[in-house]
Amino acid sequence: MLNDTEFNLILDRYNRPWKGYRKVRKGPKKRISLHMESLDCRSVDEYLDKLAGNAAEEEELLSFLRITISRFFRDRQLWASLKDMVFPSLLQRTDTLDIWSAGCSCGEEVYSLCILHHLHFADSGSIKILATDANNTCLERGRKGIYQKSSLREVDAGIFSTYFSPSNKRNEYVIKPLFKNRIIWKQHDFFTAPPDKRFDLILLRNNLLTYHSPHIQAEALDRILRTLKPEGFLITGSHEKLPELSSNLIQTDFCSMVYQLVA
Structure with missing residues (x-):
């Protein structure tokens, strides 16, 4: 699975803050790692290069970065x-x-x-x-x-x-x-x-x-x-x-x- 440094490279590319993802990063990291495997990417640089030429796969990544945790009457x-x-x-x-x-x-x-x-x-x-x-x-x-x-x-x-x-x-x-x-x-x-x-x-x-x-x-x-x-x-x-x-x-x-x- 992605380590935090690799995950940060992806966050930086898409203008996402580490602070926001720090406590919820396990799920996105797991989904992105599986996506990298499906695209046969061995490094984050290779992964980001491949996404840059494929709008559908890039949208797939963005979907992994959407956090949907919620509950009734929160706060x-x-x-x-x-x-x-x-x-x-x-x-x-x-x-x-x-x-x-x-x-x-x-x-x-x-x-x-x-x-x-x-x-x-x-x-x-x-x-x-x-x-x-x-x-x-x-x-x-x-x-x-x-x-x-x-x-x-x-x-x-x-x-x-x-x-x-x-x-x-x-x-x-x-x-x-x-x-x-x-x-x-x-x-x-x-x-x-x-x-x-x-x-x-x-x-x-x-x-x-x-x-x-x-x-x-x-x-x-x-x-x-x-x-x-x-x-x-x-x-x-x-x-x-x-x-x-x-x-x-x-x-x-x-x-x-x-x-x-x-x-």
Whole structure:
């Protein structure tokens, strides 16, 4: 399998930071090593040269560098802030919240939003969620709404029994179809034009700001923030930091993961 030095050469070629991948590198390294073998490449230099002349194989590598780890209600402080501060603030201004989950992985975050709204704000307004990811396999899993028990470990017993049913496989559970008409699943990456829509809330968690270099982050984030409504909120991961921006995006005092676009 690739050693860390070899893996770093690949990260450098594709402007990916070692810091972001350090704790999750085992899976990508294993998949890339198998890919190298399939292409009969004996060194990283040979591998990178071969990828440079083959767009399909290069896209295969990029798919290995996409990290799709997620779980329901990840970072409890954030979900408390959404319930106590963000949703009430937004629902004072509109009856329908337009939300974008950018880099939604397999939909754990998307369905967590739906559950939160249904539990606490069903009588206050509705939500519409655009769930996007570059990985079509993840999107298909999100559409099906089937999850391993490991991604549900932060779901309390009451929510679990209300919103999930056992699937036909051991340790797999299906979210009930209550939210299907509230979610649009769409393939999209951070480096193409953003959706032609404005959003009250954008969740950009544990993807762009972790697994890409600062200058790429800034370019992509600038495009993403053009879709955020004035007084709207941007949500990041618990260990992520925003690049320097010229916008009026202010970190809130109630949660370090929540930013607001000041008009």
